[in-house]
Each structure stands twice: as C-alpha cells, then as structure tokens.
C-alpha cells in the first residue's frame with residue numbers, strides 16, 4: 001500500500017489497519033475505517049468531524065485551539081470536502 005495515502009475526509013495516514021473497505025470487502029483506499037463505514041460516509045459536515053478529531057489530538061503539546069486551526073487548514077484541501 002502506498003504510504004502517502006491519507007484519508008480524504010479526516011486526513012489521517014491510511015495504513016492497512018485503518019483503511020476502509022467497500023461493501024464487497026475490497027479496499028477503499030480513499031477513506032479510513034471511521035470515515036467510511038458499511039458503504040456510508042460518517043461525516044457530512046466538517047464541524048462534526050473537527051469536534052470528533054480534536055478530542056483525539058489534544059495533548060500537553062497541542063491545545064484544542066491549535067488542533068482546530070490545524071484541521072480547518074487541512075480539511076478543505078481533501079477530496080471529501082471539495083464537493
């Protein structure tokens with residue numbers, strides 16, 4: 001699998017463990033398994049995704065505000081949000 005693939009919804013790097021699958025069981029290398037589940041996209045609105053991601057990104061070196069800024073910067077560049 002190409003190491004440079006990232007989820008086109010949340011931007012996380014797609015490794016074999018987190019890549020999503022299509023309903024027929026084939027690999028869908030555009031999305032991670034949290035953003036594309038059973039043939040459906042989990043996030044239809046960017047703010048919902050940001051709220052979900054921020055909680056996992058915050059740590060002693062990365063504040064919630066920084067996480068939000070970062071996501072607002074990268075998410076609009078991803079295919080899922082360009083539509």
Ligand SMILES: [Zn+2]
Pocket residue numbers: 007008009010011012031032033034035036
């Ligand atoms: Zn994702």
